[in-house]
Amino acid sequence: MARDGGSRLTAVCFLASYIWLSCSLQRHSLIDQPRLSSFLLLFISGAAAFAASLFSKWLPGADGRFDSEAVLKGMQSSMPHRPRRFYLPCIIFLIVFRLExxxxxxxxxxxxxxxxxxFLPVLLAAHEFFSHRTPPVVSDEPEDMWGDPLEDFKNWLLSSPITLLFSTVLFSYGVFMLGDLTPRSTYFCSTLINKSSYTVLMQWLGVFIDAVVLIMLWRVLSWARTTKSRLRTLGGILILASIGVSALWLSTRISRHHDIIGHHPFKGVGSLYFFDVFSTGLLVSTLIISTALWACDATVLEPTAIATFTSGMMGSIQNVLLIxxxxxxxxxxxxxxxxIISVGFIMFTYTNDMRWIVVFKRVFLMALLICIILTSVIFAVAKHKMVDRHPVDDLVYKNRVEADRWLRHASVSTTLKLAVAEYKDRHNGRDPPPNFDKWFEYARKHNSVVIDRFDQMEKDxxxxxxxxxxxxxxxxxxxxGLPDIGIITIANGKASHNRPKDIYAEAVLEETIWIIMPFAEHLPDMSIAINMKERPRILVPWDDVHRLTMAGSQSRFQLLPNRLRPRRGDDSALPESNLMDASRALPGSAAQPYVSAKKFRQLEALACPPGSAARGGVQWDVRDFCTSCVKPHSQGQFLEDWEMxxxxCHQPDIFNLHDFHTTPHLDDLHQDLLPLFSRSKTDSFSDIIIPINNIWAFLEVEMTLFDKKKDIVVWQAPARESRAETRQSLVGGHRHRLVHLVNNASAADEVTMLLGxxxxxxxxxQYEQTPTKVANGPLPFEFSFTNSEPCEDANCQLLQREFGFEEARKALDYRYVMLTDSADGGPAHLLPTLRSNSVPVLSSIFREWYTERLLPWVHFVPVDLRYHALHSTMAYFVGLKNRGPINDRPQLTTARLEDARWIAEQGRKWADKAIRGEDMAVYMFxxxxxxxxxxxxxxxDLGFKLPE
Known part of the structure; x- marks a missing residue:
């Protein structure tokens, strides 16, 4: 590498842009439209190269490197071979092919x-090895026939292309080793719908094409006489490649024009995409231009090797911190x-005669790497220790204390006067609503333990x-006027509904009116719209919700003068409803709303606050486990903070791990805040949660003692539950991943278990890596799909071949009942299990009216949607002792049946105390x-005031 300041600046720009891209590309909306994104990025990079050529006199090589024929002849020995004429079209074709x-x-x-x-540097080093030319040594001094053999061997070793190739292989293999240390997601590779061998072959072909493109581009640009000509040549190549990609993009859209549905211009999605394009385009432009200038000044191997070494060191340090x-x-x-990475790269710097690595001298880098290795060894020795107490012990105790604190906070008021004072204190001085005394009397009469705490309602x-x-x-x-919307009208102290044609919807509305009627006389006249579908439907961008929340805060209204307050009857601030165009339909289904899964995930990202991880884009890396996503709500491996x-919004990977996010949205979707009441929702949505469609959950269940139930963890779900399956949901959906993890794990799959x-x-x-098949052996998992009808559609047949079907069983006969959300976007049916003396093992993303009343590790056992702690969690309760060996040794972990029994009893008692039908009515009132x-x-001006 050259030692002048301009070359170092080029190297710094290269390294900075490479690191930034490496850290930011996992979450981008660009991946949803790959060909359009490729076209735009190439075009921006080409335009940037042309723009940079206008300022080339401030860049390295501006004066030209061929000042005379003599200089040219003297430099030819250190330059690559002269490029052929076909190189330029070949480079353009290979770039387009590589992007595909x-x-x-x-x-x-x-x-x-x-x-x-x-292994890209290995291919480039191999090219240098086979094209190596030993420069002639011209000297006036006579040859020393009695030179030092050791010195000669040392000089040969450092300058030998064999040593260069070996050192490159060494540190590249060290970086490759990190792949085995990266935790994998439970998003699986199916043997039926995926072609793993073909995918890996494409990876190797892509790396080979990268090497060919870099070498050919290096030759073309190195023989350009000035930096200006290099940049213009580079810009022309990138522009022509972008034209080739755009041709593919247009042909694809034309050939699939009848399939392009669900691409309604939702607000905010376009701006998010083009912001990503612009910011990423600047980074890619900087990376390509700096790589080209650096390679021309040195060799193409140097920037590639440093990029690989940087990735390896970043990954290694991250892994060390996780020891x-x-x-x-x-x-x-x-x-x-x-x-291996450190030793291999130091060898590479000597064999490649790199005295400077970006801005560091070689000796300084060597000392730094030695310090990193020694520090890592000390850190590993200090951190590698066993745990005296199982983390679940602490979680159960801590949440037991929190449950008592929650109940005290929720039932502060014992009199109406205290209830009014408590309400005003929690609502910035606002009076309770009219007839608050009637509600308080109703709640006390029905022995409601929750009087003061309705956080979910207030947030909605x-x-x-x-x-x-x-x-x-x-x-x-x-x-x-929309379909699947039920209307309940309360007038003159009576409730009625709009008599929908659907029998199921009519039954739900009848049940809701049955709840309302006892207190309807105390309600003001109103009409409310109720969502008859399982999925929520009001998906408003965070900016709009935040603006309305701030506008409606009591403190702001107190500060605003009357002339600035919104006037009653003024609807100028209400935006036009951004309703899905109902004419866009699924093939063969007239007037059926449809939002593609990709577009739906983008809309969910917009519902997160700026600066949050998910707002930056959905994480497309479904292969690797997202450590940063689980850390905020976990204590080690176990889920700690259920609310979080x-x-x-802090876990962008979750949008790829649930059927709700990976299947199309087949109901009307709104981006404006509309007053729609729904049974459940995720935190991205702005529906108002209302306690409906839960009457069946309060029916009597068969009460079998916990000790008399079978010591098995059971989960079953109908295979035909989903209205629409996608390629992504079949391998990433929450139900499919769960069954695959337990029944279909491959020999290469591993989980981490906390073993005694x-x-x-x-x-x-202590935590140990365990093959998933070995971990499944001792644990009494019985997970399966059920299907009572013959499989006729392709999705059902695929599920049968992949997982198989079993007969339905009575889940409440088992001690542990695994509960997951439905495939159609509905929440898990938790209440029957909660009331049955079985332990609910819950993995859900939905909130219902009672969600805030349940605490993890007290009323149910929480399991993260990623299932990375499923084995460790259930091993704590069912025990591993006398169940067979794991990692070639008998296990010592005894069953904690007393904790499981306590959670089952606490869940049942709390459901009978705080989640009754009467509590549902109190919430509704x-x-x-x-x-x-x-x-x-x-x-x-409305509010309840205590009489004087």
């Missing part, structure tokens, strides 16, 4: 082998990979205070009182 390979590989990314790209956790339970492979209603009653009414009118887990070991005369615990005030024209 990337598109193919990403479609089955879970089947790829991590680290193959690390001692469930993600890196063993320190040996991590330290070995770090050492808060944005509507930022809208005028007329705006809310306009929104209701828009909902009123239900918030998807004997140390110092007592049982301690309070909700409708609050809503009645919000939609009233004089709501700012």
């Amino acid at each position: 390979i990337i598109h193919t590989v990403i479609n089955d990314f879970q089947c790829t082998t991590e680290g193959i790209e690390a 001692g956790t469930y993600l890196q339970p063993s320190s040996g492979p991590t330290l070995a990979a770090l050492s 209603l808060r944005p509507f205070w930022g809208m005028t009653p007329q705006q809310i009414q306009n929104g209701f009118e828009k909902l009123k 887990f239900l918030d998807p 070991v004997q140390a110092d005369g007592k049982t301690k615990f 309070r909700l409708l009182l609050e809503w009645g005030r919000i939609i009233s024209e004089d709501r700012d």
Whole structure:
């Protein structure tokens, strides 16, 4: 590498842009439109190269490297071979072809082998080895026939292309080793719908094409006389390649024009995409231009090797920091990979005569790597220790204390006077709604233990205070005429509904009116729109919700002068409803709303606040486990904070791991805040949760004692549950991943388990990597799909071949019942299990009216949607002792049946105390009182006041 300041600046730009891209590309909306994104990025890069050529006099090589024929002849020995004429069209074709390979590989990314790209420097070193030319040594001094043999051998060793190739292989293999240390996602590679061998072959072909393109481009640009000509040549290549990609993109759209559905211009999606294109385009332009200039000044191998080494060191340091956790339970492979990368790269710097590495001298880098290795060894020794107490012990105790605290906070008020004071204290001085005394009397009469805490209700209603009653009414009118919307009207103390034609919808509305009738006389006149579908439907961007929430806060209204407050009846601030065009339909289904899974995930990302991980884009890397996604809500391997887990905005990987996110949305979807009441929702949605369609959950269940139930963890679900399957949901959906993990795990799959070991005369615990098939053996899992009808459609047949079907069984006969959400977007049916003396093992992303009343590790056992702690969690309760060996040794972990029995009993007692039918009615009464005030024209003056 050249030592001048300009070349170092080029190297710094290269390294900075490479690191930035490496850290940011996992979450991007660009991947949803790969060909369009490729075209735009290439075009921006080509335009940037042409723009940079205008300022080439400030860049390295501006004065030209061929000042005379003599200089040219003297430099030819160190330059690459002269390029051929066919190089330029060949480079353009290979760039377009390479991008198509990337598109193919990403479609089955879970089947790829991590680290193959690390061997790109090896291919470039092999090219140098086979094209090596020894420069003639011209000297006036006579040859010393009695030179030092050791010195001669040392000089030969450092300058030999064999040594260069060996050192490159060494550190590239070290980087490749990191792939085996990276935890894998449970997103699986199916043997039926995926072609893993073909995907890996495409990876190798892509790396080979990368090497060919880099070498040919290096030759073309190196023989250009000035930096200006190089940049213009590079810009022309990139522009022509972008034209080739655009031709493919247009032909694909034309050939599939009848399939392009669900691409309604939702607000915010386009701006998010083009922001990603622009920001990424600048980074890619910087990377390509700096790589080209650096390679021309040195060799193409140097920037590639440094990029590979940088990736390896970043990955190694991340792995070292995880030593001692469930993600890196063993320190040996991590330290070995770090050492191999360091030793191999130092050898490479000597054999390639690199005295400077970007801005560091070679000696300084060597000292730094030695310090990193020594520090890592000390850190690994200090962190590698056993755990004296099982983490679940602490979680059960801590949440037991939290449950008592929650109940005290939820039932502070014992009199109406205290209830009013508590309400005003929690609502910034706002009075309770009218007839609050009637609600309080109703709640006390029905022995409600929750009097003061309705956090979910308040969160749902808060944005509507930022809208005028007329705006809310306009929104209701828009909902009123839509299909699958039930209307309940309360007038003159009586409730009625709009008599829908669907029998199921009519039954739900009848049940809801049956709940309302006992207190209807105390409610103001109103009409409410109820969502008859399982899925929520109000998906408003975070910016709009935040604006309305701030506008509706009591403190802001107190600060605003009257002339600035929204006028009643003024609906100018209400945007036009951004309703899905109902004419866009599934093939063969007239007037059926449809939003593609990709577009749906983009809309969900817009519902997250700026700066959150998910707002930056959905994570497309479905192969690797997202460590940063689970850390905020977990204690080690185990799920700790259930409330935070239900918030998807810090975990962008979750949008690929649930059927709700990976299947099309087949119901009307709205991006404006409309007053729609739904049974359940995820945190991305702005529907108002209402307790409906839960009457069946309060029917009597057969009460069998916990000890008399079978010691088995059971899960079953109908195979035909989903209305629409996609390629992604079949291998990434929450139900399919669960069954695959337990029944279809391959020999290469591994999980981390917290296992008991004997140390110092007592049982301690440590995390160990365990083959998934071995981990499944001792645990009494019985997970399966059921199907009572013959399989006729392709999806059903595929599920049968992949997983098989079993007969339905009575889940409540078992001690542990695994509960997951339905494929259609409905929440798990938790209440029957909660009331049955079985332990609910819950993995869900939905909230219902009672969700805030349940605490993990007290009323149910929580399991992260990624299932990475499923084996360790269930091993704690069912035990591993006398169940067979794991990792070639008998296990010592005894069953904690007392904790499982306690959770089953606590869940049943709490359900009978706080999630009864009466509690459902108390929630409904309070909700409708609050809503009645919000939609009233004089709501700012309405409120309940205690008599003097």
